[in-house]
Amino acid sequence: MRTRNVEKRVVKTNRLVEAIQVLSLAEIRLIQLAIVEARESGLGLDKDRPLKIHGNQYAEIFTVSRMTAYDALKDAESRLFDRRFTIIDDDGELIKSRWVQDVKYLQKENAIEICLSRIVVRETTRLDGLQQFFTSYTLEQTAKLKSAYSVRLYEMLAQWLTAKQTPVFEIEKFRQQLGIGVNEYSRMHQFKERVLESAIDEINEKTDLETKYEQVKTGRKITGFSFKITKKQKNKGSSSKPTRDQNTPDLFVKLTDAQRHMFGAKLARDPRVQSEYATKLPSENYDAFGKALADMLLNENHFKTFYPILIELGYEQPKRPNSE
Numbered sequence: 001m002r003t004r005n006v007e008k009r010v011v012k013t014n015r016l017v018e019a020i021q022v023l024s025l026a027e028i029r030l031i032q033l034a035i036v037e038a039r040e041s042g043l044g045l046d047k048d049r050p051l052k053i054h055g056n057q058y059a060e061i062f063t064v065s066r067m068t069a070y071d072a073l074k075d076a077e078s079r080l081f082d083r084r085f086t087i088i089d090d091d092g093e094l095i096k097s098r099w100v101q102d103v104k105y106l107q108k109e110n111a112i113e114i115c116l117s118r119i120v121v122r123e124t125t126r127l128d129g130l131q132q133f134f135t136s137y138t139l140e141q142t143a144k145l146k147s148a149y150s151v152r153l154y155e156m157l158a159q160w161l162t163a164k165q166t167p168v169f170e171i172e173k174f175r176q177q178l179g180i181g182v183n184e185y186s187r188m189h190q191f192k193e194r195v196l197e198s199a200i201d202e203i204n205e206k207t208d209l210e211t212k213y214e215q216v217k218t219g220r221k222i223t224g225f226s227f228k229i230t231k232k233q234k235n236k237g238s239s240s241k242p243t244r245d246q247n248t249p250d251l252f253v254k255l256t257d258a259q260r261h262m263f264g265a266k267l268a269r270d271p272r273v274q275s276e277y278a279t280k281l282p283s284e285n286y287d288a289f290g291k292a293l294a295d296m297l298l299n300e301n302h303f304k305t306f307y308p309i310l311i312e313l314g315y316e317q318p319k320r321p322n323s324e
Helices: 024-042 055-062 066-082 118-124 139-143 148-158 170-180 189-204 257-267 271-277 284-297 299-311
Strands: 009-013 051-054 084-088 096-097 100-104 112-116 134-138 209-218 221-231
Touching: 009 024, 009 118, 009 139, 024 051, 024 055, 024 066, 024 112, 024 118, 024 139, 024 148, 051 055, 055 066, 055 139, 055 257, 066 100, 066 112, 084 112, 096 118, 112 118, 134 139, 134 148, 134 257, 139 148, 148 189, 148 209, 189 209, 257 284, 257 299, 271 299, 284 299
Parallel strands: none
Antiparallel strands: 009 134, 051 112, 084 096, 100 112, 209 221
């Protein structure tokens, strides 16, 4: 049970992001967890090495009760196997696939075992950046979203973040990509109010993206929507910045090289440290970032700045000898 939403990254090819699909919020979250874990562990990629997702793991990451998490896993056993999606393959033809090739609920462990389908494996774990365009975002960004429509719209917007504007999403296909049934929100005002505007409000409030839409008309009829997207500026004064604890001891103990590199590696994966130092230090990968942080720990002021987080990460201040 290794997944922490602040570190883990969901990666999909753009054509999988654009897939026509119908998933509940719980099912989307399970697929996200499966993709994250499969990419990092290699499990869940074939029937002989299933991926196990625990209920308390789901509960912790998505901030729900354990009962809600267990219900999500139980529902997945009965419904996730039947969920299908449609994408356009390399040859320009439509291909239909399932999300998982098998699923098993483990009642005694309150866990679920999943093996991803061949197409999902191909579109999420076997990526060649020179040949395939893909979308990547941290699980943290969608973990607080409470609507399946919000998560799906976030993924579609994240695909176009660099361009800062999407192409026009043609309305009928857009509805299918969001997972809306043929008879759901059939009137435009219902779709805009209960799906589109609600999802935009939630994305703007809870994620790292800011967006607004423009409707496209053919004559007097709305036939599509386009979106402008910006990434929110980090608030330099936010409480996520590492600050010195007023109770930090005055005693500064020089760490051994082994300790410095161990805690540097741990600090490199802490979101508070990432938000403050990733743009100031070498951070092309965790190893480089961790080494730079390890070097900072040689400095007394930096050590005291990081001290509260070091304590969380397992550092123990040496006890002072008793004075006689």
